Amino acid sequence: MKLDGFADPWEHTRLLSDAERNQALIALLTRHSPGNRVVEVGCGTGLLSCISAKLGAKKVWAVEPTPLWELAAQMVEDNKLGHIVEVLEGRVQDVEVRPVDLAFSELLNGDPFFEGVLSASRAVAPWVVKGGILAPRRLRVYGALCRPYSSAHEVELAHEQLRPLGDAYDLDLRGLRDALRSDESYRQFSHIEYPVGPATLLYDIELGSDEEPPESMYAILTANEAGPISGAMVWFEADYDDNLVMSNLPGTPNHWGQLVLCWSQERGVREGEEVRVQVTVEDEELDIQYLP
Ligand SMILES: C[S@@+](CC[C@H](N)C(=O)[O-])C[C@H]1O[C@@H](n2cnc3c(N)ncnc32)[C@H](O)[C@@H]1O
Incomplete structure (x- = not known):
């Protein structure tokens, strides 16, 4: 599925239904959000970026190329997290580099390369400061x-x-x-x-x-x-x-x-x-x- 597919809320319903997936991502955010700068590559609905902010991130950039970025921005506003979470419309390849301690994405797919995890990870790697974390880091x-x-x-x-x-x-x-x-x-x-x-x-x-x-x-x-x-x-x-x-x-x-x-x-x-x-x-x- 390429980007168009992700504009469909059904896709996000499917992935959010996966408790193990959600828990793994939240475990990552629990470890690495507090006091840190974070970027979520492909924030979809914006839920995980908001959770990262609630877990103590000092800044979160939530990047999303599909029209769902508006839903994410609405969620940020509804939760009064605008001082921490900034939604950036676009592909990570096309937005300006910012320094972060954690860059994370969930661009996995049953067809492992299909969601562009390789090129998106390559594009976000320069955002990660020395000692910072790129997640996932190996496939x-x-x-x-x-x-x-x-x-x-x-x-x-x-x-x-x-x-x-x-x-x-x-x-x-x-x-x-x-x-x-x-x-x-x-x-x-x-x-x-x-x-x-x-x-x-x-x-x-x-x-x-x-x-x-x-x-x-x-x-x-x-x-x-x-x-x-x-x-x-x-x-x-x-x-x-x-x-x-x-x-x-x-x-x-x-x-x-x-x-x-x-x-x-x-x-x-x-x-x-x-x-x-x-x-x-x-x-x-x-x-x-x-x-x-
Ligand atoms: C599988 S969903 C994950 C959504 C959210 N991160 C989560 O885990 O709940 C992947 C999201 O990444 C977005 N995406 C795909 N390629 C991207 C890219 N190159 N740069 C930024 N976002 C991208 C898609 O539009 C989609 O919303």
């Missing part, structure tokens, strides 16, 4: 094989439907059949898929630095049981502070779910088989493809 992305039911089965079912329709109406459907066997993964966000193999660390990136994921790389994902596989899933861990990690690890309660990349064909694997995949990041979208 690890993991991948594992999985067995999503839908896509490969749907492809089979669609082909089964087409065969008699072509015969019944005397249509040449070869072009259509080829077109329906897409090489691209079908992308889902799911809370119900589970990995069928151990996690492979795909990226470990220092946020705020110039590090970028390669546009394309090979990786090995291992199957821990014999049977069909039909995709790969992805999750992240973001280091916010010492002993403060935010993650959408499968099986944990979180609003993100996991990015599931469904392939158009099932493949049979042996227990312990190492499957070679191609991992790409294009326009901040991650994909994992099976390599025959």
Whole structure:
């Protein structure tokens, strides 16, 4: 989801519904707000910036590019926090640098790079004074094989439907059949898929630095049981502070779910088989493809 999506209050309802997420961010603010200068990159509704002020921050800059900045500004006014919290309309890349002790954001996504956490962290890093904190400061992305039911089965079912329709109406459907066997993964966000193999660390990136994921790389994902596989899933861990990690690890309660990349064909694997995949990041979208 790019910036437009965040103008929709539903997106903020979803993330604010996530108690673990909220608690982790508030733990960070509790540790590092008192007496400090803070910037929130992407303040959305403005709630966390106001909480930072209530926790004793001496100055908070709340940066927000979507029209929600007006809601944030209203919240600041309603709570008489205007002497501490200043809402800045724009992307962090486009506003003037200010010195802060804490720069924080929550630009995480089931598709880990999709909300621009790398470029926003790089843009805000110069705001952080020596000894200050950039949060999150490190992002690890993991991948594992999985067995999503839908896509490969749907492809089979669609082909089964087409065969008699072509015969019944005397249509040449070869072009259509080829077109329906897409090489691209079908992308889902799911809370119900589970990995069928151990996690492979795909990226470990220092946020705020110039590090970028390669546009394309090979990786090995291992199957821990014999049977069909039909995709790969992805999750992240973001280091916010010492002993403060935010993650959408499968099986944990979180609003993100996991990015599931469904392939158009099932493949049979042996227990312990190492499957070679191609991992790409294009326009901040991650994909994992099976390599025959
Ligand atoms: C996932 S929401 C988090 C909102 C709020 N920080 C919270 O945790 O409740 C991310 C917010 O960051 C904003 N955003 C995205 N890219 C940004 C950028 N480059 N600079 C500033 N804000 C950005 C979005 O518009 C959105 O409101």
